[in-house]
Amino acid sequence: MKDLFIADAHLTDPNDPPYQHLLNFLTSQRGQVRNLVLLGDIFEFWVGYRHCVFSAYLPLLQVLQQLHADGTKIIMVEGNHDFHMGPFFSDTLQATIFPNDGQLQLDDSCVYLCHGDTVAATPSYLRLRRFFRSGFARLLIRVLPADTTWRISEILGHASRKRRQHQPQRRYTLPEQVINDYAEQRFANGCDVFICGHFHQTLHRQHDNKHVMVVGNWRETCHYAVHENGQFSLEQYLP
Numbered sequence: 001m002k003d004l005f006i007a008d009a010h011l012t013d014p015n016d017p018p019y020q021h022l023l024n025f026l027t028s029q030r031g032q033v034r035n036l037v038l039l040g041d042i043f044e045f046w047v048g049y050r051h052c053v054f055s056a057y058l059p060l061l062q063v064l065q066q067l068h069a070d071g072t073k074i075i076m077v078e079g080n081h082d083f084h085m086g087p088f089f090s091d092t093l094q095a096t097i098f099p100n101d102g103q104l105q106l107d108d109s110c111v112y113l114c115h116g117d118t119v120a121a122t123p124s125y126l127r128l129r130r131f132f133r134s135g136f137a138r139l140l141i142r143v144l145p146a147d148t149t150w151r152i153s154e155i156l157g158h159a160s161r162k163r164r165q166h167q168p169q170r171r172y173t174l175p176e177q178v179i180n181d182y183a184e185q186r187f188a189n190g191c192d193v194f195i196c197g198h199f200h201q202t203l204h205r206q207h208d209n210k211h212v213m214v215v216g217n218w219r220e221t222c223h224y225a226v227h228e229n230g231q232f233s234l235e236q237y238l239p
Contacts, residue, residue: 004225007198009218011044024239031071035072037077048085065092078115101114115197179212194210196214196215
């Protein structure tokens with residue numbers, strides 16, 4: 001049995017190729033996965049309601065239910081696009097949910113998990129992050145109808161994409177040293193492996209039986225990480 005780590009699919013429309021690729025990949029893995037670790041931003045937008053889920057995500061949720069029924073443990077690390085996961089994850093999928101970060105024991109390895117958005121974050125982003133995860137924000141979400149919340153997310157997403165289109169394209173540099181320093185602190189506290197997403201690029205550094213892994217993103221490249229037979233690796237799904 002293997003353990004899979006996936007991040008940053010940013011799913012919106014079930015007809016989009018990345019969405020279909022993820023459904024096909026996960027379906028092909030049924031009966032082979034011990035732990036499926038979702039490292040945040042799997043959804044372009046998600047907050048959990050008690051009695052409903054966003055209809056666009058039903059195909060993925062059904063596949064997750066099938067994996068759960070087959071014995072796969074679902075582990076969700078909340079990202080900056082998906083948080084307050086709600087009863088479908090906690091009750092229906094019986095998932096382990098990490099609102100910030102967490103640790104997972106895989107055989108002889110202690111794995112530190114996080115989405116990655118706090119690794120190189122600015123103080124202003126951390127303040128905004130705390131607000132969206134606050135009890136007050138959770139109350140607002142419960143008051144608003146799900147359709148209204150989804151519509152607000154679409155408006156904000158459209159505005160963000162439009163703004164980026166008018167900005168000059170910049171090559172993003174992965175902050176490897178910051179990531180390595182962050183991981184070293186976790187190693188000093190007893191972890192053996194550091195795994196995150198968020199940066200939309202891949203990184204795998206191994207030294208003295210310690211692993212630093214950034215799993216890349218699913219949306220553009222379908223990268224993911226695997227733990228199997230005691231080994232950690234980065235892989236790419238090629239449809």
